Amino acid sequence: MHEMSLAVGVLQIVEDVAQRDGFSRVTAVRLEIGRLSSIEPEALRFCFEEVVRGSVADGARLEIVDTPGAGWCLHCSETVAIGALYDPCPQCGGYQVQPTGGTEMRVMDLEVA
Structure with missing residues (x-):
């Protein structure tokens, strides 16, 4: 389950920012996925709750912002919405679609006390 290592990475980011900016409590973490x-957002949520115990983010609310998938179709030269990797282009049906959005995960912001 790679969500556990991702949760550990998010906690590391939170702790680094807390140390840099001098706060001792995080009440919410907002992630873009x-x-x-x-x-898997629910698996990440479960892992996050486990790894933050005893840290500055203990008890913090995890907010997940869902970002839709997008891609550039090489055949019809259009940016299109895609629901999964390797989906065909909804415009022309071709399979030469390069993902351009929806592949990321990032910490958007923190709510601190």
């Missing part, structure tokens, strides 16, 4: 990222 793309639909094409191969990350």
Whole structure:
């Protein structure tokens, strides 16, 4: 389950920012997770709750912002919405679609006390 290592990475970011900016409590973490990222949000939520115990983010609310998938079709030269990697272009039906959005995961912001 790669969500556990991702949760550990998010906690590391939170702790680094807390140390740099001098706060001792995080009440919420907002993550952007793309639909094409191969990350299971509920598994990440479970892992996050486990790894933050005893840290500055203990008890913090995890907010997940879902980002839709997008791609550039090489055949029809259009930016199109895609629901999964390797989906065909909804415009022309071709399979030469390069993902351009929805593959990311990033910490958007923190709520601190």
